[in-house]
Amino acid sequence: xxxxxxxxxxxxxxxxxxxxxxxxxxxxxxxxxxxxxxxxxxxxxxxxxxxxxxxxxxxxxxxxxxxxxxxxxxxxxxxxxxxxxxxxxxxxxxxxxxxxxxxxxxxxxxxxxxxxxxxxxxxxxxxxxxxxxxxxxxxxxxxxxxxxxxxxxxxxxxxxxxxxxxxxxxxxxxxxxxxxxxxxxxxxxxxxxxxxxxxxxxxxxxxxxxxxxxxxxxxxxxxxxxxxxxxxxxxxxxxxxxxxxxxxxxxxxxxxxxxxxxxxxxxxxxxxxxxxxxxxx
Numbered sequence: 001x002x003x004x005x006x007x008x009x010x011x012x013x014x015x016x017x018x019x020x021x022x023x024x025x026x027x028x029x030x031x032x033x034x035x036x037x038x039x040x041x042x043x044x045x046x047x048x049x050x051x052x053x054x055x056x057x058x059x060x061x062x063x064x065x066x067x068x069x070x071x072x073x074x075x076x077x078x079x080x081x082x083x084x085x086x087x088x089x090x091x092x093x094x095x096x097x098x099x100x101x102x103x104x105x106x107x108x109x110x111x112x113x114x115x116x117x118x119x120x121x122x123x124x125x126x127x128x129x130x131x132x133x134x135x136x137x138x139x140x141x142x143x144x145x146x147x148x149x150x151x152x153x154x155x156x157x158x159x160x161x162x163x164x165x166x167x168x169x170x171x172x173x174x175x176x177x178x179x180x181x182x183x184x185x186x187x188x189x190x191x192x193x194x195x196x197x198x199x200x201x202x203x204x205x206x207x208x209x210x211x212x213x214x215x216x217x218x219x220x221x222x223x224x225x226x227x228x229x230x231x232x233x234x235x236x237x238x239x240x241x242x243x244x245x246x247x248x249x250x251x252x253x254x255x256x257x258x259x260x261x262x263x264x265x266x267x268x269x270x271x272x273x274x275x276x277x278x279x280x281x
Contacts, residue, residue: 050143051134054150055127057265058172061115062123065089068272083120090116090170092272094264096158097168108264110162114154115265116170126172133179140186142246144254145238151257153178153230160226169220174227180205181231186240 007016017024065085069092091100094112101107117123137146157174180202187199206228213221238250 050146051130051138054134055130058115058117058123058127061093061265062117064269065093065116068092084118085116087168089272090118091168092268092275094268095168095170096162097166098162099167101162108267110155110158111151111261111264112268113158113170114151114172114175117172118170122171126176129176130172130179133176133183137179137182140242141182141235141238141240144246144251145235145240147254147257148238148250149178149182149231149234150175151261152234153181153227156230157223157225157227161220161223164222166220166222169223171220171223173220174223177209177224177227178231178234180209181228181233182235182240184228185232185235189236189240190242 007018017026062085066083066089069086069089087095093116094100094106094109095116096109096113100109117126134146134150137149141149154172154175157177158169161169161174183198183202184206187195187197187202189195190198209224209228210221213219213224238244238246
């Protein structure tokens, strides 16, 4: 008596198929069993809601940065300095800019800086924006393209900031601007009344970012611009659910981004604990 072949739901079309099928007979997805395994790995690292997982990681790093060097917790000055981590703490955990990247060759900070924030209002505004925009990107672009957009556009945003000479910079806003760039491309590419409404709303956000960046000192407009433009370009390359399925390279890139980011964040914590307060900013 032959052993029963295990069955799975195709991760793409959700039809019941054999786990060891070389391709889904319904939608043509290559190696659906491998994709299913990757989905299990994804749930282990990011749970069922990747947007909230990223928000929790940001909050955890913010709280850790306060306790790592608590001198900035009661900083005086404008309200945006409320509960601010010290420069030393942010540097150790992976702040970006010309000082860390050009000065001491901490190139990995192009990724880690997206998970650091300079105060209570800073992280509050950014996480509220991510909470609003993230689910839309997940729905219209899919999980893997969402991950690529969030991680890669953040890195490109900080690369632009370094290129134009910003000495010290942090925050999730470069990645959030990348999501806005993807929404701009989605709305303009879709082109119907729904797409036009999405496009106009995204342009309102862009105008708000420009006005906010001109009104307040300390806003990293270069990171915002780099994130926005790279988001448009990356969305153009990858497409979205209505016009293109997530292909293999999108998925491979997403898992590479997850592993690289997790490795960098774990290293930043270990590095900060080992370094202590030897480096002062």
